[in-house]
Amino acid sequence: MREGDLAAFGEITATSYYEVDARTYQRAWPDPVRRPPGRNGAWLNRARAALDTDPGGCWVAEVDGEVVGGAVSRVRELMWILASFAVLPQHQGRGIGTQLMAAAMHHGRGCLRGMFAASADPGAVRRYRLAGFDLHPQMLLMGVVDRSEIPVVDRVREGAAGDIDLLNSVDRQTRGAAHLSDHELLLAQFRLVVTDHTTGAGYAYVDDDGAPTLLAATNRRTAAKLMWEALASSRPGEQVSVHHITAANAWALDVGLAARLAIHQSGFLCVRQMKPPTPYLHHGSLL
Ligand SMILES: CC(C)(COP(=O)(O)OP(=O)(O)OC[C@H]1O[C@@H](n2cnc3c(N)ncnc32)[C@H](O)[C@@H]1OP(=O)(O)O)[C@@H](O)C(=O)NCCC(=O)NCCS
The missing domain is CATH 3.40.630.30 (Gcn5-related N-acetyltransferase (GNAT))
Incomplete structure (x- = not known):
């Protein structure tokens, strides 16, 4: 190319x-x-x-x-x-x-390791399994956030380029490889929220609709906090969709259900020589 x-x-x-x-x-x-x-x-x-x-x-x-x-x-x-x-x-x-x-x-x-998100196209999924990848179904959450359920989220702050070392470190602990220069692309497109405390570290890139498009944390409680921070920025009364939730990330389903979103299913996370990362919501192309 x-x-x-x-x-x-x-x-x-x-x-x-x-x-x-x-x-x-x-x-x-x-x-x-x-x-x-x-x-x-x-x-x-x-x-x-x-x-x-x-x-x-x-x-x-x-x-x-x-x-x-x-x-x-x-x-x-x-x-x-x-x-x-x-x-x-x-x-x-x-x-x-x-x-x-x-x-x-x-x-x-x-x-050794490999990772990508697959569409529901039967031809694509056939190619991926024949290439030796494990297929993990992805769920998504859809609906309007019930604002009365949003908890107070503390110790989460706005992130910036100066946080990239921290983000790469959380990446290595969760998905086993840092995003490196991909963080610059993500920072240019999305709002970044970060938490770094003795009780846990993590980050989320949040899109205009309030959906976390990439979220990684060192424990589930921290991940849930970051997801709430994202959902809180959704526009009152407007639909939000949170994609790419594997069964390994049931904590995200629990946040979504508490916010009164509905669970659906679409596509697969394909991985090789690794388990689906957790606590983690992958980005569709930068993963
Ligand atoms: C995925 C994609 C890139 C594959 O390209 P392609 O040129 O069609 O790929 P190939 O012809 O080499 O292989 C497709 C395989 O799927 C099979 N296939 C096609 N349609 C199928 C269907 N409906 N059900 C089952 N298998 C199907 C083909 O027979 C072929 O398998 P075979 O070679 O073992 O016979 C192309 O289909 C595509 O662009 N799909 C839509 C976009 C997409 O979903 N991309 C992937 C995003 S993750």
Whole structure:
């Protein structure tokens, strides 16, 4: 993959992910939307950064000189992470994805552990299991936060770039590999909240809707506190969705139920040579 391929591959991921969502979403859920233009910038920034740090992990497939698919992957410490993987719907099922996956996995050949979030696409899930990954179903919480249930959260403060060493240390204790420069990307896009106390340390990146998009902590009580801090910033009366909750993170389900959110299920966390991290809510592409 080269810089000039990014825009085309960005469009392919938006089209292919939307097509999967339209095919697999549940009727009670809000209708899926194609990646809104407002989020394209963040996708491009992440992919461009991966091209810089991990050129050997980023690949495109061409048919008659036209980009029809690609894969973006990273190595962080001793962990291989697949961020984006898509082939245009009309070119799927012909073995292109298998070749892209092999090229991206070659980038992680020195890594014991691997991790990524999978859509509910049966073809994608087939590829991942055949590549040797364990599949852990992901739950999500959806609804409007009952504000009368929000507890007082103490010892949580706003975070900044000066906290990155602390964040990397919590990453190593929870997922077994630090995010390193990916924290800069996350900081540019989300609000960061941090807690660092003798009773526990942790952090959460919180999106505009009040959902924690990445949360890691050294114990469950601290993780729950950070999740409450995020939910408290949701807009009164508006829907919030907290994604990527594995069964290993039942503490997050308990916070969600207390806030009167409903539990649903979608997709898988795929891991190799490791258990699903906990207490931890993974980011969809930076994990
Ligand atoms: C996942 C994806 C990149 C794979 O690319 P691809 O070019 O279709 O991959 P391949 O053709 O090499 O392999 C797909 C496999 O799934 C199988 N498959 C396709 N549709 C399937 C279905 N509905 N049920 C079961 N298996 C299916 C194919 O037969 C093939 O398996 P085989 O090679 O053992 O026969 C592509 O399907 C895609 O873009 N999907 C939508 C986006 C997405 O979900 N991306 C993953 C995000 S985590």
